[in-house]
Amino acid sequence: MTDPIILTTYDWVPEGPRGHVRDVRIRWALEEAGLDYEVATTPFYDRGATHFQRQPFGQVPFLEDNGVKLFESGAILLHLGRKSEKLMPRDAQGEAETLEWVVASLNSMEMVTVPWWFLRVSGDPDNGLAGWMNQRFEKLESVLAERDWLAASRFTVADIMMADVLRMPMKLGALDDFPKQRAYVERVTARPAFKKAVEDQLAHFASADRARA
Ligand SMILES: N[C@@H](CCC(=O)N[C@@H](CS)C(=O)NCC(=O)O)C(=O)O
CATH class of the missing domain: 3.40.30.10 (Glutaredoxin)
Known part of the structure; x- marks a missing residue:
C-alpha cells in the first residue's frame, strides 16, 4: 500500500x-x-x-x-x-534517449529561452539573446523535421519537458519561423x-x- x-x-x-x-x-x-x-x-x-x-x-x-x-x-x-x-520506455536505448532529451531540454534549450523571455517581459525585448536562442531552434527544427517525438519513437517525459520549455517562446512569437517546432508543441500539448x-x-x-x- x-x-x-x-x-x-x-x-x-x-x-x-x-x-x-x-x-x-x-x-x-x-x-x-x-x-x-x-x-x-x-x-x-x-x-x-x-x-x-x-x-x-x-x-x-x-x-x-x-x-x-x-x-x-x-x-x-x-x-x-x-x-x-x-512516461519512459524500459529498454536501455529508449531510456537513454529519454534521459538525454530531458537534460537537453533544460541544459541546451531552457538555459537560453528563460533568460531571453525573462528579459523580454522585463522590458528589454532586444536583449541580444535571440541569435543564440535561434541557433538552438534551428538545430531542433532539423531534429523535429525527422520525427514526431524526441525519444524512442514515442511519447515520453522528454516531450513533456521540451514542449513545456517551448511554450513560452512560442507564445511570444519566437517560433514563428520554426513550423516543425510549432507543430510539435501543438501536437504534444493537445494531449488531454x-x-x-x-x-x-x-x-x-x-x-x-x-x-x-
Ligand atoms: N530549475 C528549477 C526551476 C524552478 C523555478 O524556476 N520555479 C519557479 C516557478 S516556475 C519559481 O519558483 N520561481 C520563484 C523564484 O525563483 O523565486 C526547476 O526546473 O524545478
Whole structure:
C-alpha cells in the first residue's frame, strides 16, 4: 500500500506566470501515468526555512513520494519516468534517449529561452539573446523535421519537458519561423493530460484568489 505522491507548488502566484508555473510539468506527467497524487502548497511571499530545506533556492516544484523527497522539475520527471512505462520506455536505448532529451531540454534549450523571455517581459525585448536562442531552434527544427517525438519513437517525459520549455517562446512569437517546432508543441500539448494539468493549475490559483479576497 503506497501513499499518494505529494506535489508542492506555491499557495498563490501573480497572474503573469499562471499556466506556466513548473508544477504544470509534474501534474502533466502524473496525469499521463495515472499516478495517485495530491497537491500541497508553500507560501509564495513568506518563504521559510521549511521551504528552503525542501528546495534550496526557495522555488517550486518539489515532490514527496512515499518518503523519497526531491526537487528540480527534470529530476522529478525522471523519477516519475522510472515509476511508469507510460512516461519512459524500459529498454536501455529508449531510456537513454529519454534521459538525454530531458537534460537537453533544460541544459541546451531552457538555459537560453528563460533568460531571453525573462528579459523580454522585463522590458528589454532586444536583449541580444535571440541569435543564440535561434541557433538552438534551428538545430531542433532539423531534429523535429525527422520525427514526431524526441525519444524512442514515442511519447515520453522528454516531450513533456521540451514542449513545456517551448511554450513560452512560442507564445511570444519566437517560433514563428520554426513550423516543425510549432507543430510539435501543438501536437504534444493537445494531449488531454496537458489540458487537465493547466486547468487544474489555473483553478488552484483562482481558488487562492478567492481565499485572499
Ligand atoms: N530549475 C528549477 C526551476 C524552478 C523555478 O524556476 N520555479 C519557479 C516557478 S516556475 C519559481 O519558483 N520561481 C520563484 C523564484 O525563483 O523565486 C526547476 O526546473 O524545478
